[in-house]
Amino acid sequence: xxxxxxxxxxxxxxxxxxxxxxxxxxxxxxxxxxxxxxxxxxxxxxxxxxxxxxxxxxxxxxxxxxxxxxxxxxxxxxxxxxxxxxxxxxxxxxxxxxxxxxxxxxxxxxxxxxxxxxxxxxxxxxxxxxxxxxxxxxxxxxxxxxxxxxxxxxxxx
Amino acid sequence: xxxxxxxxxxxxxxxxxxxxxxxxxxxxxxxxxxxxxxxxxxxxxxxxxxxxxxxxxxxxxxxxxxxxxxxxxxxxxxxxxxxxx
Numbered sequence: 638x639x640x641x642x643x644x645x646x647x648x649x650x651x652x653x654x655x656x657x658x659x660x661x662x663x664x665x666x667x668x669x670x671x672x673x674x675x676x677x678x679x680x681x682x683x684x685x686x687x688x689x690x691x692x693x694x695x696x697x698x699x700x701x702x703x704x705x706x707x708x709x710x711x712x713x714x715x716x717x718x719x720x721x722x723x724x725x726x727x728x729x730x731x732x733x734x735x736x737x738x739x740x741x742x743x744x745x746x747x748x749x750x751x752x753x754x755x756x757x758x759x760x761x762x763x764x765x766x767x768x769x770x771x772x773x774x775x776x777x778x779x780x781x782x783x784x785x786x787x788x789x790x791x792x793x794x
Numbered sequence: 795x796x797x798x799x800x801x802x803x804x805x806x807x808x809x810x811x812x813x814x815x816x817x818x819x820x821x822x823x824x825x826x827x828x829x830x831x832x833x834x835x836x837x838x839x840x841x842x843x844x845x846x847x848x849x850x851x852x853x854x855x856x857x858x859x860x861x862x863x864x865x866x867x868x869x870x871x872x873x874x875x876x877x878x879x
Contacts, residue, residue, distance in 0.1 A: 677879055691878065692802060692803055693878070694800070694802055694852070694855075694871060694873070696855055697852055697855035697856075697871065700855050700856075701855070701856075701857070722878060722879075733879075734878070734879055754879055757878055757879040758876070758877075758878065758879035759875075759876060760857060760876065761876060761878045761879065762802065762852070762871075762873065762876055762878070763876055763877065763878025763879070764802060764803035764804075764873070764874065764876060764877050764878070765877045765878070766803070777803055777804050777874070777877070778877045779875075779877070780874070780875030780876065780877050784879075
């Protein structure tokens with residue numbers, strides 16, 4: 638059996654095409670039995686938000702997400718993994734993040750995508766600031782304990 | 795020791811700068827030493843670092859703990875808990 642695959646990691650301002658990214662993981666292959674795609678979008682918080690602005694740490698964003706993605710590739714027998722995280726101003730309804738995981742069987746693909754999202758939330762150097770419809774600039778989104786707890790699930794003990 | 799310090803999100807807004815090159819004082823060994831020194835610089839830094847438990851630090855683009863040695867790190871980033879994904 639060959640070693641872990643190399644994940645595709647992109648940090649970009651531009652939008653992405655989730656269907657095309659997912660399709661590329663199974664195109665021309667016959668060993669992929671499961672393909673899980675997660676897309677995180679910008680909500681308008683009941684009409685309150687005009688946009689989310691995502692600040693990131695260039696360099697470390699790529700490095701940290703690559704570390705998390707490689708760890709997933711060593712934990713699960715994936716045939717393909719693509720992670721795209723956008724930065725800059727994103728309007729409600731717009732894409733923020735994509736995780737697409739492919740494997741021979743569903744469990745690995747589901748778990749790897751779940752793992753990726755838990756660690757992207759808590760360790761990828763991105764910060765969201767709300768821009769409100771009423772008034773100008775809103776506040777920074779606060780980190781949630783529930784996200785830290787979710788990430789801890791993957792560490793034994 | 796000369797290091798490049800970078801600030802992000804509300805830490806950046808509170809200290810009023812994105813990045814600066816600093817000569818660390820003698821005896822600055824751990825991340826915690828650095829944060830305490832920065833906190834005492836002026837009011838803006840005191841405000842940014844009023845709740846030390848919320849401050850996250852990366853040494854040369856890798857997450858680190860407050861008790862970690864700075865060692866030969868050249869780029870030190872200081873920021874609040876992350877909210878990406």
